[in-house]
Amino acid sequence: MLVNQKAERMSLTERVYGALKQEIFDFALLPGDRFTEKEVAERMSASRTPVREALTLLQREGFVDVLFRAGWQVKPFDFHKFDQLYELRIILEQAAVRKLCEMDGKPDLDALKNFWLVAASDRQDDGPTVREADERFHIHLVEACGNEEMARVHHNITERLRIIRRIDFTQRPRIEATYQEHAKILRTIIKRRAEQAQLLLKSHIEESQAEVRKITLHMLHEARQTQSPPRSA
Amino acid sequence: MLVNQKAERMSLTERVYGALKQEIFDFALLPGDRFTEKEVAERMSASRTPVREALTLLQREGFVDVLFRAGWQVKPFDFHKFDQLYELRIILEQAAVRKLCEMDGKPDLDALKNFWLVAASDRQDDGPTVREADERFHIHLVEACGNEEMARVHHNITERLRIIRRIDFTQRPRIEATYQEHAKILRTIIKRRAEQAQLLLKSHIEESQAEVRKITLHMLHEARQTQSPPRSA
DNA sequence: GAATATCATCATGTATGCAAGATGGTATTC
DNA sequence: GAATACCATCTTGCATACATGATGATATTC
Structure with a gap:
């Protein structure tokens, strides 16, 4: 399985980043789905800070979009x-x-x-x-x-x-x-x-x-x- | 000049991101130079949060390295x-x-x-x-x-x-x-x-x-x- | 004098607090 | 009944607080 790399000595940001990407791959998050930083933070047992850093990366890589003060969205099919x-x-x-x-x-x-x-x-x-x-x-x-x-x-x-x-x-x-x-x-x-x-x-x-x-x-x-x-x- | 895009409606993270990259291009930050988040935050009149997000992006793009609890470094010539x-x-x-x-x-x-x-x-x-x-x-x-x-x-x-x-x-x-x-x-x-x-x-x-x-x-x-x-x- | 042990300082990683503004539901008006 | 105005709630963007551990200077030992 193409699961997370070694869990040892990995920052929360990296863990959240990998987990979110995997959820997108697994269709646990569907294209077009909207979600909030708080939801993700609770689901991953982390605070919003590492979640935000992970989302910033995923945004730059084209997996998600941010909606100004209105949540995040899995990038729709294009x-x-x-x-x-x-x-x-x-x-x-x-x-x-x-x-x-x-x-x-x-x-x-x-x-x-x-x-x-x-x-x-x-x-x-x-x-x-x-x-x-x-x-x-x-x-x-x-x-x-x-x-x-x-x-x-x-x-x-x-x-x-x-x-x-x-x-x-x-x-x-x-x-x-x-x-x-x-x-x-x-x-x-x-x-x-x-x-x-x-x-x-x-x-x-x-x-x-x-x-x-x-x-x-x-x-x-x-x-x-x-x-x-x-x-x- | 290849300066920042329109300054209007740009997040601090983006501004810091662009400014840091420009400093690297201009050799204001030399390859191998070490610096801290606090320094950058003060220089750019921002808090560490947007600075960190910008640095996380620049790291992913290969412009800087993070040294665990020991500051950041402009990626040396390779x-x-x-x-x-x-x-x-x-x-x-x-x-x-x-x-x-x-x-x-x-x-x-x-x-x-x-x-x-x-x-x-x-x-x-x-x-x-x-x-x-x-x-x-x-x-x-x-x-x-x-x-x-x-x-x-x-x-x-x-x-x-x-x-x-x-x-x-x-x-x-x-x-x-x-x-x-x-x-x-x-x-x-x-x-x-x-x-x-x-x-x-x-x-x-x-x-x-x-x-x-x-x-x-x-x-x-x-x-x-x-x-x-x-x-x- | 050189090498080692010790400790205060500082850096990142993470959590939390706060403010501006977007959103959605409800009450109001015609 | 439909459209509009209003308000409580929620969300992001940013600032700040705190904990762990890396670093470098100082003191100590041989």
Whole structure:
């Protein structure tokens, strides 16, 4: 699980920061939800000061908005932003893959090979497990290319997209496709065919993006249908 | 001048945040300098609370470090980090230029053309002026490509590099070279020759990077020579 | 004189207090 | 009944108070 780092020697601000972000990822706080510093402080058994510092950070990172003297809000879905983040993600990962292919030594991709280049019978088929592994796959690609700043930026983008990407692994065929595409990308990188690896990666991400968009629109449509009668009294 | 945005309706936290960052850019706070929250609070006529919030943000963005119960420190020079940031900057700007060349409509580059595509007699030759225009040139390229998230990330990187880039415009030949290279890049983008524009941009940034490194090493060398006798008593 | 132990001072991390203003419900008016 | 005015409540932004522990100067010991 991608839970908090070591709890030892961590400031309250950091703990609250991580907990709030996790609540957003888990949909415990839904996009558009409003809340107050006091609520959060009580829920996390802290005072408003560390809560405010955590919220200030989350605001800067685009997870929440502050409403002047009127509470806070989980940033509502913004598909335009998601598209921009996907595009940026592709740019960074393509650059990372190119670097990996042109690296002097051999890039360290063992962890990825051990998970993704396995016999069909050894594959995981649990949605959440594969989703997490998928995220690690892409993060690892960027980390392996050796540019820490690039990895940091990419990590932030990944977190911003996490809320929406989890939708992609609710269906079995997508898991299958992910295995095949990741395997192909890895093999192409190992063969150091930069151009092709970049193309494969781009298609892979864009397919996932398209799938997410499709399902999201479907969900929104259904939600609208279901909740249509707001009050029957 | 790249001074604070409108002072009206800006929180103290934001004001302190901007002022501190500007002090770092202006070398009023030197890399490695240590300071306390109380000092800053008094200097900015604020309490520690907004100062802390501003510092928390600056820490997350890599401008300062906190020393547990022992004050704060302006992040010392780290040339390895600078190299990584330069590399990331090239990746983003190359992607932006490609987008500009492949855009449907005509990209909005008028402001850049008006400054950089002028007769030699109309050129600016003041170091700081050209330095600022240079920064705007690169920022504008990324903004013009239309991806706001990309522009945001690129803007942050630009600010992290600002401290060191100003060194590049202390010499007349570099100003001359900047004019010629920017002009060439602009013309190539207008002609929509993506590949060549990317190459020109990369060379341009790397030349500037090399120049900065050369001068910095020279300055460090001189500084070391000058300050060699730490105490003569 | 050099090294170590001690202690007052100071720094951050956190909690709490306070003021200006936004909000939502209620009473009032037409 | 609908629209408006009013008021108590709540929320953030900022200032201040306090506790723990890091630091550096001083005293002590060999």
